[in-house]
Amino acid sequence: MPPQIFKGCVLACAGSLPGQLTPENVKRWTTIRKGTFLRTFDDTVTHLLCTREQFEEQRCVKDTPVKKALDRGKNETKIFILHCDWFEFSASQNKKLPVGEYQLKDRWAYDTAKQREQRRIAQGNRNAERPNYINTNLFHVYRDRVGFYYQFPIHREDTDTGDEERYEITLWQSNALPHLYQCTVKHLRRKGDNRPSFLNFTPCAGKFWPQLKYMMDFFQKKTGIEWEDRVLCYNDESRPGKFIYTPPMGGKPVGTRISGDDAEECWRLNAQRRGLPWPTPVPENGGSATADECTIAGDAAEVLRQHQNNLDDADDDSDCKDEAMQSIHSSRYAEKDGNDDTEMTGIDSETDNRNMVEEKLTKDTDAHSLSSSQSSVGDSSIGDAGGLTPMTVDCSADELLGQMELDTTMEEVAVGQRSFIKDDKNLLARIDMAVAQARNRTHDAELALIEAERVLFGFAHAW
Known part of the structure; x- marks a missing residue:
């Protein structure tokens, strides 16, 4: 009478086993050793017998015995997935052998780690054949x-x-x-x-x-x-x-x-x-700037440079400076009236469009010049916000604020610049915020001057 080595064990097969391990033989050899054999896998199985090939094929396939056994193992239900050699050797020796070296899950993990190490060594050998290769692991x-x-x-x-x-x-x-x-x-x-x-x-x-x-x-x-x-x-x-x-x-x-x-x-x-405008304006369609747009941007920069040069020259002579400031004021108001007439009549030609751009830029530069001139009113120095030298004007802060017409001028500047920076939402948001702050704080002359100078200098450098 064989010893009861399989007592308390419930065995099942994941498929056809090699050699004499047919379902009938496995059931007979298990029963005479006081074990239980099931032809179908269920939750009572404690030992699942399979081959290495069956384990590889079924471990990732849903509703297969191996996959079910692996899922049960995740739920801390004790089940052994064993190579069929464990059953054959235990039955032939009439001794229940330890399951450690026959567990396919552990052997698969070990073999996977071994293969990974072999691949790493092979990659290292290939790298050694390249004397000019850097080790990306280090x-x-x-x-x-x-x-x-x-x-x-x-x-x-x-x-x-x-x-x-x-x-x-x-x-x-x-x-x-x-x-x-x-x-x-x-x-x-x-x-x-x-x-x-x-x-x-x-x-x-x-x-x-x-x-x-x-x-x-x-x-x-x-x-x-x-x-x-x-x-x-x-x-x-x-x-x-x-x-x-x-x-x-x-x-x-x-x-x-x-x-x-x-x-x-x-x-x-x-x-x-390279003879290109800087920075290149962003067109409305979001694509590359056309030649006409680059030309307009270049003209805008040239107009701005000419006005700044005139103001720099006027700064050397106080009389010339006063005349320059007066001419700027008169030209600004004249251009404002002219723009009102132009908006009513409408302009369609390309030449008139360029003239409108130049008129807006002239007004922007005038406002920028006024803001720069106010930076040292009352012997108070305002920092150079844009890398340009501010002018000194011998008049009071209240008079300058009245001359600027802060609300109207800054609104004109904002409208005149949208053709160049309309796609820069962050810049527009900063401009609108600065305009609102300056408009709400005109009772503080110095603070209003700072806000106006910041916005106008930002516009001057937006091209």
């Missing part, structure tokens, strides 16, 4: 204090074949402290090249400045421009055959170590070098 892309990532491409297009040659330059920073740095270059000979070449300037990582120097020298050699001039010389067509670098746009950080005081200054100088 390094990450360096980012400077302004948020610019030092991983960028430079490209050059072959006009004969149409292929695009490309370099991807990266400055890496170690995860460990103290930080080490390494510069690498990835070279793609053509678009879609699946066998790129890699270049390291040093066999191992080092200090920051030497690696940055390698990167800047390589950049200068391939593009023909210094690293500091990457924004200033963007889209410069005077270097045929050289690689092209495109700096981040749309207000994104361009990095430190640039020519000029800041990125805004570099973009302005770049537009000046």
Whole structure:
């Protein structure tokens, strides 16, 4: 009589088992050892027998014995998913063997971890065959204090074949402290090249400045421009055959170590070098600015510069200054009356539209000049809000406020500028808020002057 090794055990099969382990034999061998065998899986099963293949096939398939057993295990219901060898060896030896080494769930997790480790070793071996490869498990892309990532491409297009040659330059920073740095270059000979070449300037990582120097020298050699001039010389067509670098746009950080005081200054100088207006106005349709829109923006900037030059010249002579201020006032009121007539008659031609833009810009500049002239009234100095030198006028604050007609003038300025900044909702919101604050606080002369100057200087720099 065989020992009762399966007493208290309820066995089931996940499918057909190999060899002599047919459902009839398994049931007979289990019964004579005081166990229970079920042909269908239910909640009373304590041991599920299957093969490795059945476990792999059923572990993710709904309503299969293996999947049900795994779900029961999540609910802390004790059930063993065992390889069929456990049953065969236990029955042949008449001894209930430990289930540890036969549990397919544990063996699957172990094998998965083992395969993952083997893949990691294989990847490491492939990396070892590339002496110029960086270990991304130990390094990450360096980012400077302004948020610019030092991983960028430079490209050059072959006009004969149409292929695009490309370099991807990266400055890496170690995860460990103290930080080490390494510069690498990835070279793609053509678009879609699946066998790129890699270049390291040093066999191992080092200090920051030497690696940055390698990167800047390589950049200068391939593009023909210094690293500091990457924004200033963007889209410069005077270097045929050289690689092209495109700096981040749309207000994104361009990095430190640039020519000029800041990125805004570099973009302005770049537009000046290329003969473009700065900044390019945003059209109503949200697309690229047309040639006519660029021309209008250029005319607006020229009108503003001419009026500012006239005021600067008048500042040297008090008599000339008074005449200039009086002419500004008279021209503003005359233009205001003329605009009322124009609005009633209507203007359709392109030439008249440009004239209207110039008239509005003239009024805006007059208001801007008045605001600047008030900045030192009563021996009180108001800061330079826009980088321009304020004027000094020998009159009282109340008289200046009366001359400005603060409500009307600022409303005209706001209306006149919407054709250039209508898509900038944030700027419009700030303008409206400043206008409201100045309008509500005109009883405080100094505060009203500050608000007016801020808004008008903002308009002057909105182009």
